[in-house]
Amino acid sequence: MKNLLSRLRHDEEGAEIAEWVVVVALLVIVAIFIYNQILSNQLSTAVKSIGEKIQSAANSSVPNG
Numbered sequence: 001m002k003n004l005l006s007r008l009r010h011d012e013e014g015a016e017i018a019e020w021v022v023v024v025a026l027l028v029i030v031a032i033f034i035y036n037q038i039l040s041n042q043l044s045t046a047v048k049s050i051g052e053k054i055q056s057a058a059n060s061s062v063p064n065g
């Protein structure tokens with residue numbers, strides 16, 4: 001048991017791997033958040049533009065009178 005504890009105390013490879021997993025996970029979360037923000041803004045702009053075009057087409061096809 002003493003030998004096992006001694007090896008674990010000197011072996012830091014597992015801790016380094018865990019640290020890298022946390023860093024990568026945080027980077028992925030940030031990337032997903034940024035992607036979603038950009039995508040939602042672009043979708044909102046596209047939907048608004050399409051809506052304006054449909055409204056404009058509907059208004060121009062209605063006869064005055």
